[in-house]
Amino acid sequence: MPRPQGPPKLKRTGLRNPPRLLIRSSDIHAAGCYTLDPIAKNSIIAEYDGPRIPKKVADERYGGRPVTYLFGFGDKGEVIDGFSTAMFLNHSCDANCETEEREERIFIRALRDIAQDEELVYDYHLYDSDLSEEAPCYCGAAACRGTMYSEAELLRRAKLLKRERARSH
Numbered sequence: 001m002p003r004p005q006g007p008p009k010l011k012r013t014g015l016r017n018p019p020r021l022l023i024r025s026s027d028i029h030a031a032g033c034y035t036l037d038p039i040a041k042n043s044i045i046a047e048y049d050g051p052r053i054p055k056k057v058a059d060e061r062y063g064g065r066p067v068t069y070l071f072g073f074g075d076k077g078e079v080i081d082g083f084s085t086a087m088f089l090n091h092s093c094d095a096n097c098e099t100e101e102r103e104e105r106i107f108i109r110a111l112r113d114i115a116q117d118e119e120l121v122y123d124y125h126l127y128d129s130d131l132s133e134e135a136p137c138y139c140g141a142a143a144c145r146g147t148m149y150s151e152a153e154l155l156r157r158a159k160l161l162k163r164e165r166a167r168s169h
């Protein structure tokens, strides 16, 4: 499938007084997203925006790439192909933000008061993974679970592995 020409057209997020955000190098991974303004608990910070594409298309387009900016949402098997500041938020097991789905749009919300210059992070809770792929976490939090997979995904993977091992014996 040919890639669309030029930047995709995005609808305006329409957030009231969003904080000013800065993308710069991060200790967690490559680049990260930092806030230049203090953020109050529960405020909506940004929208995870970008074109919506079927997961199958995303797998074909990005399969095998170590870094992607895909966000699964809704129940139609679609993902957002990240094309906004929010795609630079890193994962952390000790997150200061969470994502919230509203009418098939994804927003980043503050879990607590966040100070100026803090890196914004949320828990990716990755799911639907390939058994051959690992998603190690280097967030450095005291409670780091060592992986970006969700608890449910870890259980699913453990079951699949068991089944695979049983089959090969």
Ligand SMILES: [Zn+2]
Residues within 6 Å of the ligand: 092, 093, 094, 137, 138, 139, 140, 141, 143, 144, 145, 146, 147
């Ligand atoms: Zn971690």
